[in-house]
Structure formats: structure tokens, C-alpha cells
Amino acid sequence: MEEYNHGEEVLFNPDEATAPIKECIEGVIGGADYNQNKVNQWTASIVEHCLTNFVKQGRAFKYIVNCTIMQKSGAGLHTANSCFWDSTTDGSCTVRWENRTMYCVVCVFAVAVA
Template sequence: MEVESATTTLTMDSANISQDDDLLLSLKPSMDLPPPPVNRLKGGSELERRESTDSNFSLRPSYKQKFKAPVAKQIIQNILHQRLNDALYDKDQAPGWAREISQEIKQKLLELDLNQYKYIVNVTIMENRSAGTRIQCSCAWDRDTDSVAHETFKNDTIVCTIMAFGVYFY
């Protein structure tokens, strides 16, 4: 798809002023003329013209650039097993662990280099007392581009639940 853009500067000493330009200049002598329309697209479907007006920006990510929950889930599992596999629950250390784990997951997600995605990582660490827990989340998002990866880790003393959201930033 080709994008054509043009900028024209009109000066008073230009020899090629058209009659329309003369009329505009006579009606608004003290005002500058606005530049002509830019980004005139040639060819392509209506959808392509609507979705891409600049080569660096698109309204939707390509399939390869979408947040994939299974990939994020694998990242979460690897970090959880590295950090918490042999850990014992300590109420004083749990908030620090949660912060460190969330930052590490976010950093790994950023390394996926998915343009225009923002990440939200929620880590909850609790003591495992064999009690039931329910964590629920509700979001308003675009089903086509946004997704969530979640994982629950348990050992003898710790229960850790992680939700990593990938939200496409329009």
C-alpha cells in the first residue's frame, strides 16, 4: 500500500498562484492558508485504508504481534517454579516476593516486543492452610486483541495466583 503525502507552502511572491488561491487570499488577507490534505491513499481495500494511515501505526495487531496467553503462561510457570518451588511462606517476605515476581514477569513480557501492548500483572501470595479461595476478575476489553494468562502455584506452605493481562493500546 502506498501512502502519498504532500505539503505546499504558498508565498506571496510565487508566480504560480491560481485564481482560487487569489480568491482565498482576497477573502482572508491576514490569515494563513491551511495546508492541503495529507495522507491520500492509493489502492487497497476500504478496510486497509481505514486501518492503516501510517506505516508505523495500525488499528489491529497482526497475528504474530498479538498477545498469546499460552506463551505468557509458560513464562509465568517458569518464574514461579524458579522463585517459589522450595520457598516457605513468610508473611513478612510475601509482599516483597509478590512485587519481585510481578516485575520479573512484566519484564519478560516486554521482551516479547509486542508493539502497543500494555501489561498488567497481578500476583497474590497466601499461606497454604488447605482452605478454599476464589479469585475473580472482570474486565471490559477487545476480545480480538486483549487476553489474560493465569496460573496457580501450590507447595506445602504457599499458594500463589498470578494473572497477566495483555491489553492492546489503541
């Protein structure tokens, strides 16, 4: 993830955040098959790994990470997010990942710290 300095401002770049999020998902569930008994552990681990990776970068943001894992069963899944913030500095990134048995959707919100 990059930050761009315009004077004092820091901008969140969602394009730069995508790859590290995908790496976190792959590292936790990779090629595993959906297992209801492991979903709580997987979601907790994915959000913790993502959050740790972002915080380690030392950027001036507060982060919120959300993870949803759903078994592939033909059912629909629709999600939406809305934020009231400073769109010139703050941002979000949503990554959709899937394998043959499940979907994983991770949303990261970054709010600049003044």
C-alpha cells in the same frame, strides 16, 4: 508468547504466556516454605520479573500483572476477573502454582496498543 499478525492486528496468546509466568514464580519462590516476612518481597519480585519478561518481547501490548500468595491453611480462596476490552486482540492469562506450604496465583492482562 506468540503473536499472530492478521494485517495490523496482534493477538495475545495465553497458552504461550503460561510457561514464562511459571518460570518467574519458580525463580522467585521455588521450593521455599511460606514465610509471612518474605511475601511482600516475593509478590513484588514476581510481578516485576513477569512484567520485564513480557515487555522485553517488544510486543504491542500494555500489561497488567497481579500476584497473590496465600499460605496453605485449609481456607478457601476465590478470585474473579472481568474486563471490557477487544477480545479479538486483548487477553489474559491466569497461572495457579503451589508447593506444600503455599499457593501463588498470577494474573496477566494484555491490552493491545493501537
